[in-house]
Amino acid sequence: MPRFYVVCPRCQYGMDFAQTKIKVGDRIQCLKCKLNIKVTHIYIPEKYDAEFDEEIGVEPLITNGVEIESFLIKRDEILKRSFIQPLEDVVEPGETFTDDMTIGNEYISPIFDDINEGLFLLKNGLRKYNVFADERVAYQIGLFGTWFKDPAGVHIHIGLGEEGIGKEHAAALMIYIHDYLPFIMALCANSPIFPGRNNQPKLTSNASNRLLIYGNQQCKSITKEQIRLMKDDHWTEINYNAVRKDKPPTVEIRVLDSNIPEYIIAAVEILRVLTIAYLKGKPSPNVLSFSNYQKSRQSAARYGVRGSLYWNGKNLKMDKYIDKFFDEFHEEFEEEDLTAEILDIFKLAKLGWNNATIIKESIEAIKAIYSSKKFSWRKQFIARYNDAIASLLDGNNLIDYARLMYVELPDLKNIQLGKKHPF
Ligand SMILES: [Zn+2]
Numbered sequence: 001m002p003r004f005y006v007v008c009p010r011c012q013y014g015m016d017f018a019q020t021k022i023k024v025g026d027r028i029q030c031l032k033c034k035l036n037i038k039v040t041h042i043y044i045p046e047k048y049d050a051e052f053d054e055e056i057g058v059e060p061l062i063t064n065g066v067e068i069e070s071f072l073i074k075r076d077e078i079l080k081r082s083f084i085q086p087l088e089d090v091v092e093p094g095e096t097f098t099d100d101m102t103i104g105n106e107y108i109s110p111i112f113d114d115i116n117e118g119l120f121l122l123k124n125g126l127r128k129y130n131v132f133a134d135e136r137v138a139y140q141i142g143l144f145g146t147w148f149k150d151p152a153g154v155h156i157h158i159g160l161g162e163e164g165i166g167k168e169h170a171a172a173l174m175i176y177i178h179d180y181l182p183f184i185m186a187l188c189a190n191s192p193i194f195p196g197r198n199n200q201p202k203l204t205s206n207a208s209n210r211l212l213i214y215g216n217q218q219c220k221s222i223t224k225e226q227i228r229l230m231k232d233d234h235w236t237e238i239n240y241n242a243v244r245k246d247k248p249p250t251v252e253i254r255v256l257d258s259n260i261p262e263y264i265i266a267a268v269e270i271l272r273v274l275t276i277a278y279l280k281g282k283p284s285p286n287v288l289s290f291s292n293y294q295k296s297r298q299s300a301a302r303y304g305v306r307g308s309l310y311w312n313g314k315n316l317k318m319d320k321y322i323d324k325f326f327d328e329f330h331e332e333f334e335e336e337d338l339t340a341e342i343l344d345i346f347k348l349a350k351l352g353w354n355n356a357t358i359i360k361e362s363i364e365a366i367k368a369i370y371s372s373k374k375f376s377w378r379k380q381f382i383a384r385y386n387d388a389i390a391s392l393l394d395g396n397n398l399i400d401y402a403r404l405m406y407v408e409l410p411d412l413k414n415i416q417l418g419k420k421h422p423f
Contacts, residue, residue, distance in 0.1 A: 004042070006056050010035045010279050027061055027161075035279065036061035036161035038113065040335065059335045060279045063159040064118060064268050065250070066109040068126070069100050069152040070258050071142035073386045076379040078147050080104060084139055086128035095125055103152045105129070105141070111159070115269055115336055122261035127393040140386045141393075144359075145191035145210035145257020148201045151218060152258035153210065154188070156268055157241070157250035158275055164248025167230070170240045174251055175224045176278040177271065179288045181237060181255050182296035182309050183325065184267045185211060186318065187345070189304035190257040190355045201378055203363045207304025207356040210257050211297075219254045221297060223290050259355055260392060260401075266345040270325075273332040285328040286311050304356045305349040319350040326418030333423065343423055344398060347415040359385075362405035369406070381405075 003016040006028065013032035022028075026039045041057040072079040083099040091097065094110030107125055112118040129141045145152060158173070159165050165173070189207035196202025206212055211219065220236045230240060236254070243249040256267055277284075288296065292310040299307035305318045316324065326333060326346070348354070359381075366380045388404040402409045416422035 004056050006037065006039070006058055008033060008035055008037065009058060009060055009276075010281070022056065028058075040337075057335075060276060061113055061161045062272050062275050063111050063113045063161055063164075064272070065111045065157040065159075066118070066122060066264055066268070067155040067157075068107045068109075068122075068143070068258060068264070069103045069154070070105045070107065071144060071147055071150075071152060072104060072129070073140040073142040073382055073389075074137060075386065076383040078142050078382060079139075080148075080150060084129060084133050086132040090128055090132045092125075095121075097128075102150055107141075113161075115265060115272065115342065116339055118268055119261055119265045119341065122264060123393050123395070126261065130390055130393065140389055142382075142385075143190070143258050143260050143389060144193065145189070145208055145259065146213075147191075147193050148195055151191075151210040151214040153219065153254060154256040154258055154264055154267075156253045156256070156264070156271060158253075158271060159248055159250045160279075162248060164243065164250050166249070167240065167242070170249070170251050171228055171230050173275060173278050174227045174238050174240065176284050177251075177253070177274050178222075178224055178227060178238060179284060179286050179293065180270060180274060180325075181253070182293065182300045183321065184253070184270055185255050185297060186300035186303075186305050186307060186309065187270075187349055187354055188256040188259050188263045188267050189300060190259045190263070190359070192356050192360050203360060206302055207306070207354070208257055208301045211255075211301035215297075215301065221294065260389065262341060262345055262392075262398060263355055266342055269336065269338070269342055272336060273329045276332040276335060277329060280332075286324075288312070305354045306352045306357070318352070322346055322350050322417060323419050326423060327420045330418055330421040330423075338423070341397065343417060344412055346417050347412045348398075348409065350415055350417075351410050351412075353409065358402050358405065358407050358409075361407045362402075365406035 004022050006015045008030040011033040024039055028037050037058045038061045040059055043055040072082055081104045083104045085097045096108040098106045100106035109121050126141050133139050191208045191210040192204055193201050194204050194209040218235055222236045238253050241250050241252050288310055296309040308315050308317050309321045311324055363381050366377045370380055384405045388401045392401040399409055
């Protein structure tokens with residue numbers, strides 16, 4: 001009878017199991033270092049060969065949860081500080097719809113440990129604002145980092161299974177992740193609208209007004225030295241949430257603008273890949289000085305994926321940066337079961353497209369179609385965004401989403417992610 005060997009991805013401790021005692025999807029704990037491990041695949045050769053052990057693919061169990069602050073859309077209007085809640089019977093265990101003090105709505109996702117499950121949960125959860133609202137009026141969730149004045153963000157939590165993440169790992173993981181935060185900011189920038197003349201909403205050239213205007217209050221930049229000291233400050237861009245009565249301790253990342261699920265999940269994916277690499281003990285391939293970090297952060301807020309980011313001492317355009325990221329972490333990406341829906345977000349970014357770009361292009365198209373004397377571009381745009389989000393949450397893809405806003409996304413057929421081992 002062959003034995004099945006599991007090697008802990010962190011401490012390399014080997015454990016053997018009888019064939020009948022292990023299957024794909026099982027969760028086990030390393031007997032030596034206590035890391036939670038997930039079985040991802042089992043490879044059985046066609047013929048039994050006493051020379052070889054059966055191979056088991058494993059990865060660390062990484063759990064994520066997402067909080068999404070958001071405005072509400074009612075037909076062609078953005079409502080602020082108004083809160084709705086779906087009917088109680090459609091709320092799933094672990095899912096919460098709360099009243100956020102500044103914006104109105106905050107959605108808290110159930111915890112997930114699989115990226116595709118995460119995308120499904122977010123779409124399904126946010127859809128409830130529209131489909132199961134306990135009101136006669138049709139509402140839609142208004143996913144913007146800012147619309148006009150108030151900032152709405154997305155917070156992503158990282159844990160290592162049900163017990164969350166211990167303080168001994170948190171600081172080192174946060175330092176590992178910190179150098180890549182500008183990448184997440186650029187990818188998820190989604191706040192081109194801000195007050196203009198006569199205090200009216202205006203399309204600005206900035207990708208994230210939320211970061212530029214409020215970045216120093218609600219998502220404060222910190223140095224790796226400050227992270228190492230683990231001072232508790234809730235308003236920093238990355239922080240440690242110590243254990244609470246109802247929640248395990250987690251690392252929290254607060255840099256994303258409020259955004260559509262595909263973008264949030266792409267950010268979760270970046271964080272998962274970095275967490276896998278950190279747990280394996282892989283040295284970070286990109287280490288930034290604080291001044292280069294600040295320059296990257298500023299470029300991400302100002303230009304989104306049309307800007308450039310530092311990789312070590314080198315300033316790279318987004319397409320080069322993304323290739324580098326996929327090449328350096330290709331093994332970790334391979335452990336994740338990525339679908340085109342998620343990979344396309346990175347391919348679009350290589351061509352300069354994120355949700356801030358889509359919104360800008362949509363408003364430009366609307367201004368070109370409708371006479372400004374008869375129509376307000378704002379009302380036209382909000383009505384289009386309302387329909388586009390509904391279509392996306394109903395399960396349609398990003399191409400349809402953009403088309404509903406008069407935007408044609410570029411063809412991704414020949415776009416690859418990474419040069420050495422392209423996806
Ligand atoms: Zn171990």
